[in-house]
Every structure is written in structure tokens, then in C-alpha cells.
Amino acid sequence: xxxxxxxxxxxxxxxxxxxxxxxxxxxxxxxxxxxxxxxxxxxxxxxxxxxxxxxxxxxxxxxxxxxxxxxxxxxxx
Numbered sequence: 142x143x144x145x146x147x148x149x150x151x152x153x154x155x156x157x158x159x160x161x162x163x164x165x166x167x168x169x170x171x172x173x174x175x176x177x178x179x180x181x182x183x184x185x186x187x188x189x190x191x192x193x194x195x196x197x198x199x200x201x202x203x204x205x206x207x208x209x210x211x212x213x214x215x216x217x218x
Contacts, residue, residue, distance in 0.1 A: 152166075155169075155170075
């Protein structure tokens with residue numbers, strides 16, 4: 142077990158944030174650490190492709206119709 146010392150005000154804020162999600166501070170920090178370690182884990186090509194497609198669905202088209210290539214080469218001419 143590791144002990145981390147925080148000012149009382151910060152500890153209270155973290156406890157409140159955990160409680161707002163129905164968790165103890167310990168459970169909330171464990172979940173946060175698990176999510177972070179999963180985000181850092183290498184992905185298979187299939188997982189990476191699925192994540193790219195997910196991100197592309199959320200991205201709105203450029204209002205001026207520019208492509209990524211247009212933005213990259215804009216000031217290189």
C-alpha cells in the first residue's frame with residue numbers, strides 16, 4: 142500500500158468527486174488508475190482501427206471543405 146499526503150481541502154474535493162459517482166475515495170482512485178493503465182496499454186491493430194473509426198464518427202466535417210492534407214500543406218507553398 143502507498144500513502145499519499147494531500148492538503149485536507151484537496152482530499153475533501155477528491156472524496157466529494159468519488160462520492161458523486163457512488164464510490165469511496167479508494168475505489169474511485171483504483172478505477173482511475175485502471176483506466177489510465179488501460180489507456181497506456183498497446184492496442185492490437187483491430188482495436189486501433191476501431192478507435193479511429195469511433196473518433197471519425199464524432200468529428201464534424203471542416204466547414205470550409207479543407208482536408209487534412211490541405212491544412213498540412215497550407216503554409217508550405
